[in-house]
Amino acid sequence: MELIALRAAVFDLDGTLIDTEPRNRVMWSRLFDAHGAPYDDAVIASFAGRRGMEVLAGLAHLFPGRTAEELFEEALSYGTLPGLPLAAPVPGAVELVRSLVAAGVPLAVVTSGQRSYAEGLLEELGVRDLLDLVVTAGDVVTGKPHPEGYLAAARxxxxxxxxxxxxxxxxxxxxxVKAAGMTCVGVTTTQPVGALAEADHVVADLKEVDVVAGPALRVRGR
Known part of the structure; x- marks a missing residue:
């Protein structure tokens, strides 16, 4: 257990505040199936945390005659179809956000999603009005793993x-996060602990993070 002093907190959205990964995996899988393009779990997992169009640009050879922009829009259209897994708040996420606000800590979200998508999820969580800043895919030139979004949030x-x-x-x-020079708390909502080895701390969910006087965070994970 460790205390981490902080002056601001910055959250990813998908998989960190709300577990959309099962739904997103279905959407990406449907895209590959629709075009008869080969894929495996590793290919679908490669979309996690990144801007979809950037990933698709690197996989363009699997979709001859289609642009990354066209493929991305097609994948988004699958999000309106019935039968998709429901997205649920990551345990402890809303409570942690509210505790940070009560402690006077400025908050931001840095997401690889589009603005309308991100704003909708944050409204669904009931925390949009608590955030000082939301940085989305359209606000940066280069997406994660580049630190641009996190550096913009700090600025x-x-x-x-x-x-x-x-x-x-x-x-x-x-x-x-690490390239931006921030302390990183990894959350194993969608990935095993080993995949988040570069994080400074790793927790199972956000119930393992408490706000204490300082302000500081008490992390009960590793």
């Missing part, structure tokens, strides 16, 4: 990266 929250804590569930996100 706009007016804190140095070393005084901020970033929460992530995917290897690309952990790499982005």
């Amino acid at each position: 706009d929250l007016d804190v140095t990266p070393r005084d901020a804590v970033g929460f992530e569930d995917a290897p690309a996100g952990v790499a982005a």
Whole structure:
């Protein structure tokens, strides 16, 4: 158990505040199936934490004649179909956000999702009005694992990266937090502990993180 002093907290969204991974995996799988493109679990997992269009650009050879933009829009369209797994808040996520706000800690979200998608999920969680800043895929030139989004959040929250804590569930996100110079708390919502080895701390969910006077975080994971 360790205390981490902080002046700001920055959260990833998918898999960190809300578990959308089962739904997203179905959407990406449907895209590959629709085009007869080969894939395995590793290919689908490669989308986690990254901007979908960037991943698709690297897989363009599997979809001859289609652009990454077209494929991305097609994948999004599958999100409106019935039968998708429901997204649920990560245990402890909403409570942690509210505790940080009560302690006067500025908050941001840095997500690889599009703004309308991110804003909708945050409203669904009931925390959008508690956030000072939301950085989405369209707000950066280069997505995770590049640190641009996290550096932008620190700048706009007016804190140095070393005084901020970033929460992530995917290897690309952990790499982005660390490259930005922030302390990273990895959450094993969607990945095994070993995949988040670069994180400074790893927890099973956000119930293992408490806000204490300082303000500081008490982390009960490893």
